[in-house]
Amino acid sequence: MSALKEVVVVDAVRSAIGKSGRKGMEKGGQLCQASAQELLAAVMRGLLDRVHAKAPGFDEREIEDVIVGCLSQIGEQGGNLARFASLLAGIPQEASACTVNQYCNSGLKAINFATRALKVGDGEIMLCAGVELMSHYGMGSDIFVAMEAKYPVRFTPRAHDIGMDVPQGVCAEMISADQGQSREELDRFGMWSMQKAVTAERNGWYADHIVPYSFTHEGQSYTVEKDEVLRPKAVEDPEGYWEDMKKLKSPFQEGGRVTAGNSSQIVDGAAAVLLMTADKAEKLGLEPLCRIAGCASAGGEPVPMLLAPIPAVKKALARAGKTIEDMDVIEPNEAFASPCLSFAKAFGYAYDDPRVNPTGGAIGLGHPIGASGVMWFGEMAHHLRRTKGRAGVQMLCGGGGIGIATVVEAV
Template identity: 35%
Template sequence: MVADAFICDAVRTPVGRYGGALSSVRADDLAAIPLAALMQRNPSVDWTAVDDVILGCANQAGEDNRNVARMAVLLSGLPVEVPGTTVNRLCGSGLDALGLAARSIRAGDCELMIAGGVESMSRAPFVMPKADAAFSRANAVYDTTIGWRFVNAKLKKAFGIDSMPETADNVAADFGVSRADQDAFALRSQQRWAAAQAANRFADEMAPVSVPQKKGDPVIVDRDEHPRPDVTLEQLARLKGVNGLDLSVTAGNASGVNDGSAALIVASETAAKANGLTPRARVVAMAAAGVAPRIMGIGPVPAVRKVLQRAGLELGQMDVIELNEPLRRRGSRCCASSVFPTMPRR
């Protein structure tokens, strides 16, 4: 019999802007913050019973190298016997960590897990490859913040190396997503964040970050830094396309480059009861799907179809559909796609 996996608590730091309030915080320190917060919020838990800590991290080229999850475990105050491992599915890394934790519990291998993710794009380093030949003066420097580096020539020839904004423009062109629709989707997201912030909806999940200063007291960061709640549709419409004036990806409808971390407690029913935890949600199914790299942002469509089939559910049974929005034409296209034909756009 398959065991159930429950999410029992969830904590995150504020999301910092690139070069902003969290830019001086190392990725391993940033990852330790929600882990420590979970411990403080759940004093009844036997933390020596945690089977594993799985964190997603997409960069892993700087201070987040060599298993940032294990570093975060040690920095957080969790028992040294608790292991940690880091996974990478790029933008889906943190969600993949949750899936792996839930599957471990459902398989009966584990009882109590922590899953989450961390990224410090502000602190992503520049990297250089070693020369192909001895004494060569040829060199290249890559900014690891975002995008391709150390490209395989065979992969480039077969699939191209479109950047994320370019893949988003490809999706917009291939599936007929207008600039107006993308901007409207972006505006709605900003408005929803503003409404949630005004209603204090984030307070229970937020772990404030104390950022030391060169002089004076530390600065306490307890609010998301990236959203622009006062932006208007007219302002969005005036922005130029990143990839060309006639193209639709802009600084206003593309995602930001951010810093932050999050962690969740995932437990079996037995572990939840033994540790005084209250289940918030049951993880029913997970799925991933591959698509052509040039339109990688359409991936949620086949993934949703796959996970519904895997769970034995239908779209009409869903009360809420929550989409990540790395580039808005992906999110807006997924909402408008035939995979979501009957769902209200809430």
């Protein structure tokens, strides 16, 4: 058997992030009238054009597969969205395409699937992406919309017996209470995330890899190229922002700790990453952002579900031959602040460690479910290169108690 290939990250891009707003409503966000298929295609094309500019010898016919993460695979996000988008992007038809659903983990799962294929020699180039227009399809749409069909879904009455009917927000409250996390700690983490995201945007750290998206709606043309979910007040008036956060109430529990201020934003967005074997990148004269050192998935308790990244990170670090102390970037997905505090406790770092989500997280910038893993993977890769860091780890928690993690290191 031949030796495993080294896999590198050639480039990573994303769309600007839009506020969630129901499709057709005048007060919706900047992407609420967009097409998920076209948005994803635009981001893919933007990524490939960047690579062509760096490597004229790059041939898209060598792309083995296009793997896309998406949670709500219905409507325009259904029907193997990856194939729709890849063809719309002008990717040669010879490239295969598939769409992955592992809840919040979907985008990073696409990256890990591609990594494993490249390692064993199943191709030399893979395009990974993710998209979610939460304005169009909220969480659970793929289940509940189907239940309204002519032939209703026979949803098992035993869902409660296996812990598959407890909302994530309720699980976040359970974790917070069980681990003695205070409302102030959660809010501090949430405010910190927003401050870092605003700072990253002002430093131009986002702009250098945002792909503009142009579309027409009802005869009017729009171009989306700047995030609209950031709250500058967190930086300009931190005391006022803090007072605003203290006024928020938990939607999950009377007197609870989990609020909109310490939870991820519901948003629209897409992201894409191009992976290659190190040999292929070298032949093309490309300088990678980083290489993938290890990846892993793990199951955990369905309730409280959000702690499954802990065993996944342990496995990924072991496979990479590294420890948490080796990481210069630690990227826990900020679906909620409470599990992020739990991860810090489990691995022995402070939750306000500057290595944690240095360019912000889902509380600050949003959590476009299927795109999140790819988006934050890209932010980690760019930040590692920008700061000349040694290594980073990304982790996400998915519904049903599934964790995922990926370790990258400098090249």
